[in-house]
Amino acid sequence: MPSRNGFAESGTEKIDLTNLTPAELESFIQHLGKERFRARQLIKWIYRAGCRDIGEMTNLSQEFRKELGRIARVGFLPVETIQVSADGTKKALFRLADGETVETVLIQEKNHWTVCVSTQAGCAMGCTFCLTGASGFRRDLLPSEIAGQVTALRFGTPEGPSIKNVVLMGMGEPLLNYDNTLKAIDIMTSDTGLGISKRRVTVSTCGIAPMIRRLGEDLPVNLALSLNAPDDDTRDRLMPINRKYPLAEVLGACRDYPMPLRRRITMEYILIKDVNDSPEDAEKLARMVKNVRCKFNLIAFNEHPGCDFKTSPPERVDAFRDILVKHNYTAVVRKSKGRDILAACGQLRGRS
Ligand code: SF4
Structure with a gap:
């Protein structure tokens, strides 16, 4: 699993998922006990749909979105x-x-x-x-x-x-x-x-x-x-x-x-x-x-x-x-x- 501290933004302690390569993201999601295809869904939301809000990723279960939102975020550059x-x-x-x-x-x-x-x-x-x-x-x-x-x-x-x-x-x-x-x-x-x-x-x-x-x-x-x-x-x-x-x-x-x-x-x-x-x-x-x-x-x-x-x-x-x-x-x-x-x-x- 990728180091959490290495990617956490100071103050928020949340992992910025856009710092992870797709392979790292897959292992991160699997480490949370989820299937690999969930990671693929997540990656699609980020890089195919440009979605930055985990709460809007509607093909992920609400429970998983909440769990993920507590520890991770999707960074973006204004x-x-x-x-x-x-x-x-x-x-x-x-x-x-x-x-x-x-x-x-x-x-x-x-x-x-x-x-x-x-x-x-x-x-x-x-x-x-x-x-x-x-x-x-x-x-x-x-x-x-x-x-x-x-x-x-x-x-x-x-x-x-x-x-x-x-x-x-x-x-x-x-x-x-x-x-x-x-x-x-x-x-x-x-x-x-x-x-x-x-x-x-x-x-x-x-x-x-x-x-x-x-x-x-x-x-x-x-x-x-x-x-x-x-x-x-x-x-x-x-x-x-x-x-x-x-x-x-x-x-x-x-x-x-x-x-x-x-x-x-x-x-x-x-x-x-x-x-x-x-x-x-x-x-x-x-x-x-x-x-x-x-x-x-x-x-x-x-x-x-x-x-x-x-x-x-x-x-x-x-x-x-x-x-x-x-x-x-x-x-x-x-x-x-x-x-x-x-x-x-x-x-x-x-x-x-
Ligand atoms: S050309 Fe400019 S940006 Fe490129 S290495 Fe030299 S100083 Fe750095």
Whole structure:
């Protein structure tokens, strides 16, 4: 049975059922002496109907609802605000039980929506181009707070039913909140949970090499590496984590990451004027990753107050892409979405 204290909200002592994976929920219900199918009914109410009140789960007996309601609750994340960008991107601000705030971005694709989910409040990694990093680390999010961003948007917004992709690329470093992130992915991808396909979940990391290897062993979902540099000197300057896990180590972990034949690791590369965007940088980059099955997402840096870096001009970004393509890589220039509402890459802060 899952630890009650581990999931109880301070003051209430009630277990938040949305912190449990479907398998944990089943064993919890069985521990209460109920049949497994009761757990399935309960899970359906939470993740298929978006029901938050145990008393309203009408196919459970009244007696069981009362018993369960005494010891457990169904947590939810209240959306504090939703901002809409001129390009249709939406940014939700969630207020957590302790008053902490995190942001989640909804990005419109052709026929569906992608949710960019946060895994920590703030971030300790201190990447010098990132506004989230500048605000420092506040705390890890619980499984209920990670998966809960998707649940809240699925049931609380008109776009909800069209959410098909999840990228763990918002605030925080998911691989430093590993156990909670994996539980949240389980909740999101389980058939009895939110039912999102595992193939449509991407974990993005700044390069915690040993944890990339561990993820590959535990749950090889899609992987994105925030790469951003063609050599250690440049990366040391942009991403302090590189001093701990230099490129050879990170790329080694990427090379060994298990993937189906046609799958590729996404290398995210933010182009910063005169820092990492020269044709020589592109040539170096192409050589550097030659043993890794990967593709490139190129994003021109989003300028923001308090950061001296400048965005790379469009012709420079295109030339960079062309060099990678010449070396037979798939390289796509991503248009930064939601820039006007600070919802673009590296702009999330979790404050209204
Ligand atoms: S880029 Fe990612 S890892 Fe780096 S500071 Fe920002 S949120 Fe953290």
